[in-house]
Amino acid sequence: xxxxxxxxxxxxxxxxxxxxxxxxxxxxxxxxxxxxxxxxxxxxxxxxxxxxxxxxxxxxxxxxxxxxxxxxxxxxxxxxxxxxxxxxxxxxxxxxxxxxxxxxxxxxxxxxxxxxxxxxxxxxxxxxxxxxxxxxxxxxxxxxxxxxxxxxxxxxxxxxx
Numbered sequence: 446x447x448x449x450x451x452x453x454x455x456x457x458x459x460x461x462x463x464x465x466x467x468x469x470x471x472x473x474x475x476x477x478x479x480x481x482x483x484x485x486x487x488x489x490x491x492x493x494x495x496x497x498x499x500x501x502x503x504x505x506x507x508x509x510x511x512x513x514x515x516x517x518x519x520x521x522x523x524x525x526x527x528x529x530x531x532x533x534x535x536x537x538x539x540x541x542x543x544x545x546x547x548x549x550x551x552x553x554x555x556x557x558x559x560x561x562x563x564x565x566x567x568x569x570x571x572x573x574x575x576x577x578x579x580x581x582x583x584x585x586x587x588x589x590x591x592x593x594x595x596x597x598x599x600x601x602x603x604x605x606x
Contacts, residue, residue, distance in 0.1 A: 504531045508573045511560050513543075513552030522546040524556025528564065528572070539563060547594070553578040554598045557585070561602060 502508040513524035525540035543555050557576060564572050576582060583589040584599065591599045 499533065501529075501531050501533060502573045506531060506571060506573055507536060507569060508575060509560050509564065510575045511553070511556045512577060513549060513554070513556040515546055515549035515552045520546075522549075522552040522555075524552045524559065526556055526560035526563075528560075528569070537563065537567075550578065550580055550592070551595050551598070553581045554584075554595050554602065557581065558598055558601045 499510075507528055507530055509526055509528045511524070511526040513522070515522040522543040523541060524543060525538065527538040528536040530536060539559060541556070541559060543552055546552055546555075553576060557574070560574070561572075564570075580589070584591050585602060
């Protein structure tokens with residue numbers, strides 16, 4: 446992304462946060478930056494971000510949030526997760542670098558596998574899992590066929606569930 450695009454996206458995010466939380470007073474330098482951004486030459490078609498609240502699990506349950514990422518230009522990949530209780534308190538978290546991947550879907554799947562493996566190793570059998578990959582959700586729930594290149598990852602995941 447260009448620097449102008451990054452600045453525009455950042456300003457839209459800040460504006461969305463202020464709007465969502467209905468802050469009473471926006472600092473003057475920020476207002477000037479908003480005005481400059483609005484009147485500037487940059488006219489990028491971007492979506493205004495929305496704030497999505499984290500929903501707590503029911504009391505007595507734990508929630509595992511998982512995410513993975515892949516950077517096509519460098520081939521770097523990683524993933525991680527956090528396990529929290531019904532009050533949002535962190536029980537544990539992890540982050541890992543992954544190698545020899547070719548998609549963000551594979552990174553998401555490895556992060557899910559690793560998160561569930563950690564849960565099992567700690568004796569945690571009742572856990573609510575939240576991921577942001579619709580594709581992975583559909584593969585794990587067998588709504589979509591599993592791509593051959595990470596069938597082994599899926600076998601690990603289903604063995605843990």
